[in-house]
Amino acid sequence: MLRLVVDLNRCQGYAQCAFLAPDVFAMHGDEGLLYDPQAEEAQRERLAQAAAACPVQAILVDDLDRDLAGVAEARDA
Amino acid sequence: MHEVTLEHLKREGRIVVVGASLAGLRAAETIRDKGFTGSLTMIGDEPYEPYDRPPLSKGVLLGKSTAERTALPRRRAIDAEWRLGTAATGLDMAARRVKLADGEEVPYDRLLIATGVRARPWPNAAEGELDGVFVLRTRDDGTALARRLDAGPRRVLVIGAGFTGSEIASACRERGLEVTVAERGDAPLVGALGGVIGAVAAELQRENGVDLRTGVMVTGLEGDSTGRVRAAHLSDGTTLECDVVVVSLGAQRNTEWLAGSGLGAGPRGIACDAGCRAFDIRGIVTDDIYVAGDVARSPHPLFGYQFLSLEHWGNAVSQAETAAHNMLSVSTDRRPHIWVPAFWSSQFGVNIKSVGVPSMGTEIMITQGSRAERRFTGVYGYQGRVIGAVTFDNSRWLQFYQQQIETTAPFPVPFPTVDRRPDGHRPVPADFPDPSVPTHGPTITLSGYSPADRRMTFTPAGH
Ligand SMILES: Cc1cc2nc3c(=O)[nH]c(=O)nc-3n(C[C@H](O)[C@H](O)[C@H](O)COP(=O)(O)OP(=O)(O)OC[C@H]3O[C@@H](n4cnc5c(N)ncnc54)[C@H](O)[C@@H]3O)c2cc1C
Ligand code: SF4
Numbered sequence: 001m002l003r004l005v006v007d008l009n010r011c012q013g014y015a016q017c018a019f020l021a022p023d024v025f026a027m028h029g030d031e032g033l034l035y036d037p038q039a040e041e042a043q044r045e046r047l048a049q050a051a052a053a054c055p056v057q058a059i060l061v062d063d064l065d066r067d068l069a070g071v072a073e074a075r076d077a
Numbered sequence: 078m079h080e081v082t083l084e085h086l087k088r089e090g091r092i093v094v095v096g097a098s099l100a101g102l103r104a105a106e107t108i109r110d111k112g113f114t115g116s117l118t119m120i121g122d123e124p125y126e127p128y129d130r131p132p133l134s135k136g137v138l139l140g141k142s143t144a145e146r147t148a149l150p151r152r153r154a155i156d157a158e159w160r161l162g163t164a165a166t167g168l169d170m171a172a173r174r175v176k177l178a179d180g181e182e183v184p185y186d187r188l189l190i191a192t193g194v195r196a197r198p199w200p201n202a203a204e205g206e207l208d209g210v211f212v213l214r215t216r217d218d219g220t221a222l223a224r225r226l227d228a229g230p231r232r233v234l235v236i237g238a239g240f241t242g243s244e245i246a247s248a249c250r251e252r253g254l255e256v257t258v259a260e261r262g263d264a265p266l267v268g269a270l271g272g273v274i275g276a277v278a279a280e281l282q283r284e285n286g287v288d289l290r291t292g293v294m295v296t297g298l299e300g301d302s303t304g305r306v307r308a309a310h311l312s313d314g315t316t317l318e319c320d321v322v323v324v325s326l327g328a329q330r331n332t333e334w335l336a337g338s339g340l341g342a343g344p345r346g347i348a349c350d351a352g353c354r355a356f357d358i359r360g361i362v363t364d365d366i367y368v369a370g371d372v373a374r375s376p377h378p379l380f381g382y383q384f385l386s387l388e389h390w391g392n393a394v395s396q397a398e399t400a401a402h403n404m405l406s407v408s409t410d411r412r413p414h415i416w417v418p419a420f421w422s423s424q425f426g427v428n429i430k431s432v433g434v435p436s437m438g439t440e441i442m443i444t445q446g447s448r449a450e451r452r453f454t455g456v457y458g459y460q461g462r463v464i465g466a467v468t469f470d471n472s473r474w475l476q477f478y479q480q481q482i483e484t485t486a487p488f489p490v491p492f493p494t495v496d497r498r499p500d501g502h503r504p505v506p507a508d509f510p511d512p513s514v515p516t517h518g519p520t521i522t523l524s525g526y527s528p529a530d531r532r533m534t535f536t537p538a539g540h
Contacts (some may be wrong), residue, residue, distance in 0.1 A: 002150075003148050003149065003150040003151075004150050005129050005149055005150055007391070007394075008131070008390075008421045009390070009419045009420065009421060009430070011421075012472060013428065013472065022419075026141075028148055028423060028426065028429055029426030029428060029470070030426075030428070030452075031428045031472060032423040032426070032428035033138070033468050033481075034135065034136050034141055034423075035141075035142075036136065036137065036141060036142040036146060037132055037142060037147050037148070038142070038145055038146035038147075038148070051259060053388045060150050060152065061150055062150035062151045062152075064368070073529045077295070
């Protein structure tokens with residue numbers, strides 16, 4: 001599972017993410033963005049492309065390149 | 078008690094964060110980013126790892142996600158000891174210890190308080206406990222409400238038409254559910270954006286099939302013999318049948334656990350200086366206790382040093398970063414929290430965004446687009462300067478007006494703007510229900526390109 005968040009203060013509704021990873025991001029109305037904050041493993045590549053393509057760098061995804069050491073810590077607590 | 082030196086603190090100090098949500102997490106990441114290698118403890122009363130709340134009233138209610146899927150991504154590993162599901166119950170400022178509900182005490186050298194707010198409950202506790210009555214603040218609230226909406230209630234009543242209440246009503250309509258919104262004020266969003274914009278929000282609701290009732294209060298909720306809510310009584314004498322009620326009456330600060338500690342914490346939050354250091358009850362700033370996020374109240378130089386409480390996602394992130402930076406810096410390296418307030422909301426298919434402090438505005442002008450088209454920019458003026466802006470599906474203009482706010486640009490907006498319509502030439506009263514009357518003072522402008530090299534320039538009053 002990949003966790004993500006979009007800084008919607010920054011997001012300008014350019015919709016690049018919705019083109020590149022349509023299973024995760026969708027435009028809602030003319031410039032609003034709706035997304036699922038958790039994505040399946042199979043979306044990893046598309047999500048990486050979407051995050052890289054966002055012109056305002058509003059998309060934060062963890063777990064993308066490596067398994068963050070310590071990310072499991074919260075689940076164990 | 079020896080005051081540890083900064084180097085020693087960074088190497089082997091003890092930092093405790095109370096409130097393991099957005100502000101707490103982002104602060105913890107910044108603390109590690111700054112090279113802190115000591116012990117870091119995250120104390121949170123919710124049993125979950127930090128998660129994001131805004132989706133709870135949007136994608137989660139629309140069935141595009143679930144409340145369980147909102148865990149926040151990490152910017153980096155934080156190597157913390159997590160005490161989740163455990164509330165902090167007290168603070169001993171002299172001994173520098175946080176007391177926990179399980180009786181344990183956690184010592185600290187630096188403490189960050191990020192305990193946020195909770196939903197204001199329905200004032201009548203017995204009515205509030207009826208089956209079918211909800212609030213929406215936590216992951217558990219989101220799960221419970223989404224499940225109930227899935228079951229297809231006959232009518233949902235939303236009490237309070239602020240941002241959260243309006244978003245809930247919007248989600249209900251999008252799902253084809255009948256929804257009534259009861260609002261004490263004259264229009265939705267009127268407290269945050271004023272009556273001129275509130276009128277647009279009211280039209281949006283009605284066009285989308287919301288049974289919007291303004292100027293009324295819900296005086297009581299009624300249950301059936303099995304303890305399920307079945308009706309609400311309104312101050313205009315009417316009774317409304319409803320099987321789901323969402324109480325959306327704003328928030329209360331989570332500061333009770335600090336009662337008697339000597340910290341300046343109360344119902345209005347925890348006051349801190351511009352560097353996020355908490356004040357004690359004597360009005361003296363502490364040097365080891367910091368505050369960030371929804372629970373904080375901090376003076377903002379751009380807005381006459383008024384203490385602002387901002388229940389905004391972006392504020393929690395920015396203030397957490399500043400607090401974390403400052404707790405690991407010598408005094409001359411500290412930074413003020415001078416984030417320009419900003420938020421977004423999405424309702425009825427419209428993307429609403431704002432910068433600055435619209436509620437300080439006394440006048441508004443529509444500088445781009447038109448209200449009739451539901452696509453416009455409204456600029457708020459206060460004492461001859463631009464103080465805030467709001468956009469409906471027009472967010473590309475916001476950054477420009479943010480600069481106008483930062484540089485205390487004059488109001489009314491003098492230049493001819495792109496896409497200006499005839500009704501946008503003159504300012505009209507912004508029509509806030511209870512205009513605050515802040516004092517005259519020196520103005521401050523912000524300069525510099527990144528938060529790190531932002532500078533403040535003082536301009537004496539009466540320029
Ligand atoms: C439904 C909803 C929709 C929203 N939508 C938007 C939006 O569209 N745009 C926007 O800008 N903002 C939005 N927000 C606001 C945004 O989510 C908050 O500003 C943000 O969550 C603040 O983060 P925080 O960490 O300061 O506080 P919180 O997220 O409130 O976290 C505080 C944490 O501390 C815990 N805690 C409290 N007391 C104790 C204690 N004694 N011991 C241990 N732990 C404790 C709490 O349980 C909680 O987990 C929304 C909020 C909600 C609820
Ligand atoms: S690509 Fe970035 S700016 Fe565009 S919609 Fe997605 S998040 Fe927003």
